[in-house]
Amino acid sequence: xxxxxxxxxxxxxxxxxxxxxxxxxxxxxxxxxxxxxxxxxxxxxxxxxxxxxxxxxxxxxxxxxxxxxxxxxxxxxxxxxxxxxxxxxxxxxxxxxxxxxxxxxxxxxxxxxxxxxxxxxxxxxxxxxxxxxxxxxxxxxx
Numbered sequence: 001x002x003x004x005x006x007x008x009x010x011x012x013x014x015x016x017x018x019x020x021x022x023x024x025x026x027x028x029x030x031x032x033x034x035x036x037x038x039x040x041x042x043x044x045x046x047x048x049x050x051x052x053x054x055x056x057x058x059x060x061x062x063x064x065x066x067x068x069x070x071x072x073x074x075x076x077x078x079x080x081x082x083x084x085x086x087x088x089x090x091x092x093x094x095x096x097x098x099x100x101x102x103x104x105x106x107x108x109x110x111x112x113x114x115x116x117x118x119x120x121x122x123x124x125x126x127x128x129x130x131x132x133x134x135x136x137x138x139x140x141x142x
Contacts, residue, residue: 026088027096036088040081101137108133 029039055062066073083103090099108130114120 023100027091030091101140
């Protein structure tokens with residue numbers, strides 16, 4: 001009997017699919033000659049337009065609640081800006097099959113930071129997964 005998929009895994013799979021498509025579209029935009037800053041500006045306008053609509057559809061209302069998260073939102077806003085400009089610049093001068101995997105090594109960094117600073121459990125599976133991710137990027141970059 002097949003068990004139901006865990007909700008966090010379902011949302012992670014949706015994110016995986018959408019992030020993969022986003023990276024592909026970014027590479028297509030870079031290949032079409034898009035300026036990194038202009039591209040990100042349009043992408044951000046679309047995000048800011050759709051996000052309130054999705055919030056209302058998802059939860060039935062638009063509520064702003066941060067409860068102490070504003071410093072982290074500001075920091076992640078800065079880091080995502082730098083990351084996206086760097087990624088789009090890399091995509092405009094290099095191959096997506098190289099730039100995207102290297103940039104996605106951030107997953108290994110985020111996992112390690114979560115393990116050490118948020119006291120998430122360290123398992124052999126997680127250690128092997130991080131190792132395989134690093135090995136995969138190394139192999140792709142050769």
